[in-house]
Amino acid sequence: MNQAASSAQRSFGVTQSGATAQLWTLRNQHLACDLTDFGATLVALRCPDRTGAMADVVLGFDAVSGYQSADNQYFGCTTGRVCNRIRAGHFTLDGSQYQLAQNNGPHCLHGGATRSLDKVLWRGVSTDAGRAVQFSYVSPHGEEGFPGELQLTVTYTLLEDGLRIDYRATTDRRTPVNLTNHAYFNLAGAGQGDVLDHQLWIDADSFTPTDATLIPTGSIVSVAGTALDFRTPALIGARLHAVQDQPEHGYDHNFVLRECAGLRPVARLSHGSSGRTLTVLSDAIGLQLYTGNWLHQQIGKQGKSYAPRGGVCLETQHFPDSINQAQFPSIVLEPNSIYATTTIYRLGAR
Numbered sequence: 001m002n003q004a005a006s007s008a009q010r011s012f013g014v015t016q017s018g019a020t021a022q023l024w025t026l027r028n029q030h031l032a033c034d035l036t037d038f039g040a041t042l043v044a045l046r047c048p049d050r051t052g053a054m055a056d057v058v059l060g061f062d063a064v065s066g067y068q069s070a071d072n073q074y075f076g077c078t079t080g081r082v083c084n085r086i087r088a089g090h091f092t093l094d095g096s097q098y099q100l101a102q103n104n105g106p107h108c109l110h111g112g113a114t115r116s117l118d119k120v121l122w123r124g125v126s127t128d129a130g131r132a133v134q135f136s137y138v139s140p141h142g143e144e145g146f147p148g149e150l151q152l153t154v155t156y157t158l159l160e161d162g163l164r165i166d167y168r169a170t171t172d173r174r175t176p177v178n179l180t181n182h183a184y185f186n187l188a189g190a191g192q193g194d195v196l197d198h199q200l201w202i203d204a205d206s207f208t209p210t211d212a213t214l215i216p217t218g219s220i221v222s223v224a225g226t227a228l229d230f231r232t233p234a235l236i237g238a239r240l241h242a243v244q245d246q247p248e249h250g251y252d253h254n255f256v257l258r259e260c261a262g263l264r265p266v267a268r269l270s271h272g273s274s275g276r277t278l279t280v281l282s283d284a285i286g287l288q289l290y291t292g293n294w295l296h297q298q299i300g301k302q303g304k305s306y307a308p309r310g311g312v313c314l315e316t317q318h319f320p321d322s323i324n325q326a327q328f329p330s331i332v333l334e335p336n337s338i339y340a341t342t343t344i345y346r347l348g349a350r
């Protein structure tokens, strides 16, 4: 165990409902991160470049008020109960119909409008001798329209070389669950321009094409010969023109990760001038690449503004709209089983 690990806690401000949000800082010899119980959110992740200079590489706000403002586009949050889109905010399960919030055109995005997991206060506890913070939340039956009382924990552990996120959930009746983290990364430092000069590798041979509203058509198509082929590392900006005229206005696509049991590297981001690298390891089957297309110069941490494409999200998850797409692997959690998934952001510099 790392003797130099430490954890500190302070107020992160008062929420609109009058509760005090907390901020935890985890530190070791190499890295530091800030986490808040509002949305079980990653607020900051500080890591060295090749010269040892530290920068915070995720977008966010200085206080909980920012996370409750219209400028928050799911920065660093835990996203669910079902991340990504559900067509028409509607599904049928065991003969019952469920209508969710339609907060993204006609669709439900990221778990709903007001009580999705990014918008509620979790309970945070420092664990693992100051190396980790475990957030827990009990989402009651019917919250945001979903069936089943869902008991959740999300544990962030600061490693010597990265940040590990373990998601766990159990339910008392069958319900769809699909959790991810929505961190926007910029390896030059949050607020330092856009990520078009970042090189990206994604271990995916195929993707799930969508209609104009970003609902999958149901087919799985090869990335070969498209702007989505990141099997050989490529600059994010190199082929952006091919996707920026689409309704999604940039990369906003679900990749079908190459099959493999357990945690494995699924994506790698690298930034030439700082030398920083981010390797995403996960046991997930899909990854949504979202290039911050709708960032709009909002003011974030330390007065920095976040330009369009000023961050890239690498959202490990099941496929969008899985609950309505019988041909996609199921996201239904059974009452007697445990939802468990892990993602690691491994940081380096070269």
Ligand code: BGC
Binding pocket: 073, 074, 084, 214, 252, 288, 290, 294, 313, 315
């Ligand atoms: C989605 C985008 C959406 C964004 C909101 C992403 O996960 O794929 O379509 O605009 O979240 O911040």
